[in-house]
Amino acid sequence: MNLMKVNRIVLFQLLFIGFLLINSRQQTQAANTYPGSITNYRPTFLPVLDQQERLHLVIRLFNQNRELHALLVDPYSLATSRAKFSTLKLRKSAASKNLPGYFSWKEIEDTPYMRLIRHCTSTPNLLQNDGIKHALGSVNGFFLTVDMCPSSNPFEKEFFHKLANLMPNSAPFEVGISMSGLWMLGHPQEFAWLCEQHSQGRLRITWINHTFRHLYFKDLPLEKNFMRFNPIMMDTLANSLFIEASLQDEELIAEQLLLEHGQLPSVFFRFPGLVSDKALIRCLGNLGLIPLGVDAWLAKGEIPQPGSIILVHGNGNEKPGITKMMAWLDKKDVRWLPLSYLAHDRKGFP
Template sequence: MNKALALLLALWPLAATGARATDRPSPAKVEAPLGAPLQPLQRVEDYRVILKTCSAAGKQRVAVREMRVGGEKLLLTVDPQTLAASLEYADGSDCSEAQGTSRFLELVDHYAADMGKQPSAGATWLENAGLKHGRGEGAYLTGDLCPSRKPLDRAFLQSLEKPGEAAPVALAVSGLWLTHHPADFAWLRREKAEGRLAITFVNHSYSHPYRPGLPDGQNFLLEPGLDKDREVLDLERLLIANGETPSVFFRFPGLISDREWMATLRRDHLIPLGSDAWLAVSPAKPPGGAILLVHANGNEPFGLNRFDSLRQKGELPKPFRPINEAP
């Protein structure tokens, strides 16, 4: 490591702590240089769920998390209309306990109440609960990054890119994928920073457990003994520690959940994200407004091949749209 990089790492946490709130940029930014090692989630301390209405830089936002990074107190906030998430300095925001409701909170309640499909009479678990189909025409492309020994399918993502235009894609990231693929994650961040991909990072749980052979009602996040807070909040901490901002969306591993998990997402102010077009398993031609699901982690080449085939035949709804426009 050269001296310049060592100095940059030492100055990572944020802006100088002596700066006045009015001198600080909005949104706040946790520095994480692209060439630096992956940072541990413990960099983000005192992380907890809140619900406040805040005014920062002249804009009204809903604060859903508070935390401390490098001695600075930060808020994770959401634009109640556009659903865009950003970090703000707590001492630069005027906040009070949330009163009433907003479009954002109404959407959380609405989609957390969608129980999806109960696969059999008396089943306690759910399939594909939450937001499954988007508004309007076009399609919403989502790619899951479950834990995998295989590399990121960069060629697939590059195939979406167009000169002078950032291609929108929502990537559902698991914590174990991120920690085992730091170079791929750095590549994603670079594609985003340089304007080739407009990535929305979706929470796909921290550990994304899966045990072959177990029934779905005892598998994925329904595995007994899981710590729900760790699965939801530690993935958010890991993204923030490494310079990115988690979105308001959560995708269940395997699209499998239950009522208790849906209540957890409501409590944490998250929108469950399903799909009406999981291309590897759905034979139907995707309709306008489809939420497309593929795996870009190397584990599901059939889904990527089907995407390419549908695209070549002109059978994918266009244009691809940001996932924030779906609800």
């Protein structure tokens, strides 16, 4: 073997080792981006008790770090939480051999959470702005929701900074943010900043699911656009099944992304473009989610009343709404409420 040949072999070996090192570093970086990658994320419906014997409903199951986890809803407060499945009690303490700790449907269906889902699935279906638009009962305050549809614009920095600094030395500012997966992935630093404001107690963000893709075509009518989009002509039943399957995919991927970034999805959902239909509303109810409509879209000149769900866009796509909202934020004695208060009704629940 001559010296040239040896040098060439050594060079190839070095290149190969280099390739392996670079490749393994890329894999490590990918793993570090999502330190607790989630697998098998799936919907379910299961009443359980927590360690304090309080009723919760498991609405998702998933695997993370080789353990089974649950996403839970407190059906009285509408708050979500997550827990290792092994910590949950699956039956009540058995009073006798004849009563092996089963839950009754009655105790679940009378909760504010189930009543709100029934309310949203039983109303006449609208092409646009279906779902809850206003608090069910009389409340003294407003609900601010900020949509983050995919956008190539930077987010509304001045607006978000104002929100985060509005309540110095007191409770965090209550805001619902409708997050689309594509905005999250396209604006990682701005998303990280929002999460930081939440963890540092300046904002209390309720993450509203706004789907993963938020698919939209500028040349299609509303009836065939957003979540009603189907690339193939189908009969009514097949079309309903197709868009229901799409919705489930979209919704679960967006939730999974939030969890992988250490955030907690809520039970609230906003349809892209506020466009839905009967099949989509029914599917959403089966996923345990509550569709949020709007009764004060500021950019359209709608005036908020107490109990109103206000909509602005924080993705840089709708400046007039943000300008109006900035003026509203300067008003004194305005109460901003968490979305869970939407379930307050005249009977005083929750």
